[in-house]
Amino acid sequence: MNVTKLPDQLEPSPARLPGRRTEPLPPEATSSELLTTLSARALEGKHVVFAGHGLPTLAVSLAQRTVSPDVEIIYESGVTGAQPADLPRSISDSVLVTGAAGVLPMAQLFNFVLQGQRVDVGFLGAAQVDKFGSLNSSLIGKDWGSPVTKLPGSGGAIEAMAGAGEVFVVMRRHNPRSLVEELDFCTTPGPRRAAAGRGGVMPAGLGVTTVITDLGIMTRRGIDEELVLTAVHPGVEVDAVRAATGWDLQVSENLVTTVPPTGRELALLRDVLDPERVYLR
Amino acid sequence: MSVDKSTTLSEAVAEHVRDGQIVAIEGFGHLVPVAAAHEIIRQGFRDLTLARMTGDVLIDQLLASDCLKGVIGSFVGNSSAGSLHELRRRVENSDPAPLDLEEYSHGGMVCRYLAGASKLPFYPINSYRGSDLVALNGRIRSVTDPYGGEEIHVVPALNPDVTIIHAQRADRAGNIQAWGILGVQAEAAFAARKVIVTVEEIVDDAVIRSDPNRTIVPSHAVDAVVHCPRGAHPHSVQGYYDRDDGFSRRWSELARDPRRLRDWLQANIRGTRDHGEYIARLGPDYWDRLEVEAALSVPVNYGGRK
Numbered sequence: 204m205n206v207t208k209l210p211d212q213l214e215p216s217p218a219r220l221p222g223r224r225t226e227p228l229p230p231e232a233t234s235s236e237l238l239t240t241l242s243a244r245a246l247e248g249k250h251v252v253f254a255g256h257g258l259p260t261l262a263v264s265l266a267q268r269t270v271s272p273d274v275e276i277i278y279e280s281g282v283t284g285a286q287p288a289d290l291p292r293s294i295s296d297s298v299l300v301t302g303a304a305g306v307l308p309m310a311q312l313f314n315f316v317l318q319g320q321r322v323d324v325g326f327l328g329a330a331q332v333d334k335f336g337s338l339n340s341s342l343i344g345k346d347w348g349s350p351v352t353k354l355p356g357s358g359g360a361i362e363a364m365a366g367a368g369e370v371f372v373v374m375r376r377h378n379p380r381s382l383v384e385e386l387d388f389c390t391t392p393g394p395r396r397a398a399a400g401r402g403g404v405m406p407a408g409l410g411v412t413t414v415i416t417d418l419g420i421m422t423r424r425g426i427d428e429e430l431v432l433t434a435v436h437p438g439v440e441v442d443a444v445r446a447a448t449g450w451d452l453q454v455s456e457n458l459v460t461t462v463p464p465t466g467r468e469l470a471l472l473r474d475v476l477d478p479e480r481v482y483l484r
Numbered sequence: 485m486s487v488d489k490s491t492t493l494s495e496a497v498a499e500h501v502r503d504g505q506i507v508a509i510e511g512f513g514h515l516v517p518v519a520a521a522h523e524i525i526r527q528g529f530r531d532l533t534l535a536r537m538t539g540d541v542l543i544d545q546l547l548a549s550d551c552l553k554g555v556i557g558s559f560v561g562n563s564s565a566g567s568l569h570e571l572r573r574r575v576e577n578s579d580p581a582p583l584d585l586e587e588y589s590h591g592g593m594v595c596r597y598l599a600g601a602s603k604l605p606f607y608p609i610n611s612y613r614g615s616d617l618v619a620l621n622g623r624i625r626s627v628t629d630p631y632g633g634e635e636i637h638v639v640p641a642l643n644p645d646v647t648i649i650h651a652q653r654a655d656r657a658g659n660i661q662a663w664g665i666l667g668v669q670a671e672a673a674f675a676a677r678k679v680i681v682t683v684e685e686i687v688d689d690a691v692i693r694s695d696p697n698r699t700i701v702p703s704h705a706v707d708a709v710v711h712c713p714r715g716a717h718p719h720s721v722q723g724y725y726d727r728d729d730g731f732s733r734r735w736s737e738l739a740r741d742p743r744r745l746r747d748w749l750q751a752n753i754r755g756t757r758d759h760g761e762y763i764a765r766l767g768p769d770y771w772d773r774l775e776v777e778a779a780l781s782v783p784v785n786y787g788g789r790k
Contacts, residue, residue, distance in 0.1 A: 279590070280512050280665045292729055293563045295513025295538075297720040300664045301779045308666045309512065309537070310598055313591040318610050337614070341587070347620055353575040355561035357589035357617065358538075365611035392614030402626035403613030403637040 228473065232464045234417045235375065235483045236472050237436060239265060240464040241415050242326070242373045246271050252324045253277050253317065253363050256294055256355075258373045259326035261472075261482040264290065268471055277316060279359045281307040290477050313359065317366035320407045325363030325370045329391070330354050331383050332372055334429040334450045336411025338364070338391040345387060360391040365404075369412040377416035379449040394426045418444045420461065421452070434459045486657035489709045490686060493759060496708035497523045500678040501532075505645035506556075508535035508597075508676060509542065512667030513563060514722065517650035517682050518542050519715035519759040525549040526754060533584075535644055537593045537668060541718065541735045544570040545753070547583065548745050554584035556642070558593045563727075566736030570745060580742075587621055592639045597668050599641035600675030606638040613637065647676035650716050651700070652724065653685045654692070658706030661698040664722025673701045682712035684724050695784070714763050714771070725774040 232240065235258070242262035246252055247270035254263045254276055263276045264287070277283050280295040284304025291299045300306055307316065316322060331339035340360055344351035364370055370393075374381055389396060393410030397403075411430070414421045419435035432444055433455040445452045464472070477483045491499075501507060501524060509517055521542040524532070531553045534546060539560035546552050548570045555571075562568055574583040588596065595607035608627075618624045618637070626635045649669040651662035660681050662669065673679045681701070686709070692699065718728035718735075739745045756762045763771070 280514070281667075282665065292727065293513060295563070295665055296727065297514060297664055297722045297776075300722055306663075306665060308670065309590065309594045309668045310671055313594045314598075318591065341616070341620075347616075349578070350576055353560070353572045356557070356559050356587055357615075358559040359590040361589035361611045361615055361617070362591035365613075388620075389614065389616045397614035400614030400618075402618075402635045404610040404634070405613060406611075 232469055233483065236464055236469060237461070238373055238375065238415055238417060239472060239483070240468045241420065241461055242371065243468075244270055245371055245413055245415065246274060246324065246326075249274060249324045251275050251277065251322050252326060253279070253322045253367060254294065255279055255325070255327040255360060255363065256358060257328040258375070258482055259328060260291055260294060261477055262373065263326060264476050265468065265471060268476075269468060275304075277312070277322065279312075281309060281312040283307060290479075290481060292481055313362050317359065317362040320366050320368075322363070322367040323369070325367035327360050327363055327370060327372055327391075329360070329372055329374065331381055331386050332374065332411065332414055333383055333386050334452075335395040336370070336372070336393040336414070336423060336430060337386060337389050337396045338372065338393075338411070339386040339388050341388045341390040343387055347388060357390050364391045364393065364410060365406045366408070368408040370408070370410060371413045371415065372411055374414065374416045377418040377444065377447050379447060382416070382447070383449040398426065418447060429453060431455050432458065434461045436461050437463060486689075486703065488656045489658040489703070489706060490656045491708050491710060493520060493523045493682065493710045493712055494527070496680045496710050497527055500646050500680055500707060501527070501529055502645070503529055504531045506533045506535055506642075508642070508644035508647040508672045510536065510647065510649055510667055510669050510672040511716065511719065512538055512665050513540070513727075514665040514716070514720050515650045515652075515662060515667070515669070516540065516542065516716045516719040517648045518717060518719065519712050519762075520648045520650070520680060520682050520710075521546055522753050522759060522762065524551055525749065535642060535672075537590055539568065539571065541568070541732065544568045544735070544739050544745070545749060547571060547574060548742070549749055549753070552583070554586065556586045556588075556593075558588045558590045562736050563732055566733070569736070569739040570742070573742065586623065587617060588624070588639065589617070592624065593642075594668055594671065596639050596642035597671035597675045599639070600643040601671045604641060606640050608636045608638050610636070642675055644672065644676040646678045646680065647672045648680045648682070649673060649701070650682045650712070650721070652683065652721060653687045654681060654683045654709045655687060655689045656709065657689070657703040658709040659692045659699050659703045660701040660706060660709070661692060661695070662700045663698060666700065670700045673705050678707045679705055680708045680710065681706055682710045682715040684713055684715070684721055686711045696786070697784075712759055715759060717774075723776065723779070725771070726776050728774055
């Protein structure tokens with residue numbers, strides 16, 4: 204581990220899990236590499252970013268080495284200003300702590316930083332998202348008492364949505380079971396769903412403004428605005444995205460095609476950040 | 485002279501844990517007192533309710549050992565390695581028995597411990613409006629702000645019968661020092677009736693007093709302190725050993741099969757006398773792979789009057 208080198212000078216980490224990558228990678232980006240790169244680019248100009256579990260962890264690491272070198276990343280484990288010399292394998296990896304600017308106990312992280320509205324962007328994953336950006340990470344199935352699949356649950360997602368200025372969501376698979384008209388369970392309400400709720404405090408920010416999937420990017424701004432398709436990945440047809448979405452997806456008049464990862468972004472992901480394909484599976 | 489609270493893990497668990505209690509085992513993917521959970525399995529406690537923000541392999545292990553009737557928490561998963569299959573079997577199919585799972589968010593769990601530690605009846609929280617968790621969990625309620633604001637959600641105090649945490653070091657009096665990712669250890673300890681702390685090292689009182697700001701729980705809140713090296717495996721301990729991702733991945737595979745899971749527990753937990761034997765069986769080469777490089781902090785100057 205060498206914390207004195209600049210990120211670009213870091214050599215590729217030796218693979219500690221030999222044999223996990225069984226086939227050579229194609230020259231073009233894989234789906235997870237594209238998702239991660241676009242997620243990282245979306246963080247350009249953002250100052251304080253809260254990283255949840257999974258792909259967001261990798262995306263913020265890439266952003267730090269490309270579009271947002273000065274971004275302050277706050278991990279769900281309470282680590283602030285992390286500059287890990289090795290890829291964190293989860294948000295609670297001890298490599299995040301070595302060389303970080305600070306470590307906050309949970310009470311400070313959740314009450315002062317998230318509820319205290321110190322975070323610009325919360326970066327989350329979810330099993331289901333609806334058209335107004337509410338999230339399900341609790342369970343799949345209509346019978347809550349006996350779900351088809353029990354998912355991990357909220358973690359800090361509810362607090363990230365309620366306290367962050369806006370939320371980005373990254374989803375590996377864009378299909379009608381993950382982009383749904385109606386959530387099986389609303390773990391993490393966006394502002395529109397919260398406004399329809401009772402007995403509590405409204406979220407401080409805009410809720411989900413950006414959803415990045417393996418087919419394209421959807422965005423929204425106002426409380427009552429739906430997610431609108433604003434970009435598709437190269438080679439992806441709009442009709443295919445609409446067919447893969449569980450609601451009648453609106454398409455922006457200014458639809459663009461996403462720019463695939465550059466050689467540098469791809470090299471950072473493959474050789475420096477995640478050579479063992481922990482997140483790039 | 486301060487009281488010597490150091491004891492063995494088996495004595496600490498036997499003295500303070502009882503069937504049917506609420507036992508908090510905290511540590512956020514780091515400093516997790518896994519060895520203590522294993523000792524609960526060895527001693528065969530029943531009908532416990534486990535309070536734990538981030539459920540992990542130890543939940544699967546306690547469940548498959550029939551130690552638990554309930555879980556209070558805010559996340560259940562095997563870090564980045566996959567699912568907790570024993571937990572999922574129980575929640576999804578009541579197989580082999582149903583599980584009473586009381587779910588919050590991380591912020592909600594933090595507030596429950598804060599209320600418990602502060603001897604407040606409940607704690608207000610901004611973030612549940614519109615969440616189905618409120619309908620699922622009747623203990624998340626709301627009250628009217630008496631200072632003229634609107635309604636606000638509240639969560640009830642959590643006061644575990646026993647809280648168990650793990651740390652890098654302590655003195656024999658039970659002054660606990662920890663660094664790295666800290667979680668809710670201090671809140672969970674102060675909220676509890678009895679507190680057991682396992683540590684990598686018991687150090688001289690002078691070591692603790694050389695860096696008093698490092699103390700996360702003072703002696704007066706601790707009932708038993710146990711020397712328990714490698715007590716957090718497969719989780720990491722900052723500066724002592726790395727996380728064992730291979731174990732976590734193998735666990736998700738193993739736990740798919742209830743028979744194999746129970747055989748593993750029989751052989752490796754009930755089949756070992758104590759944590760020392762569990763460590764010894766894995767062998768020195770195994771532990772060498774989890775070694776970490778040193779990264780020392782610059783000492784601070786506490787000063788002293790001339």
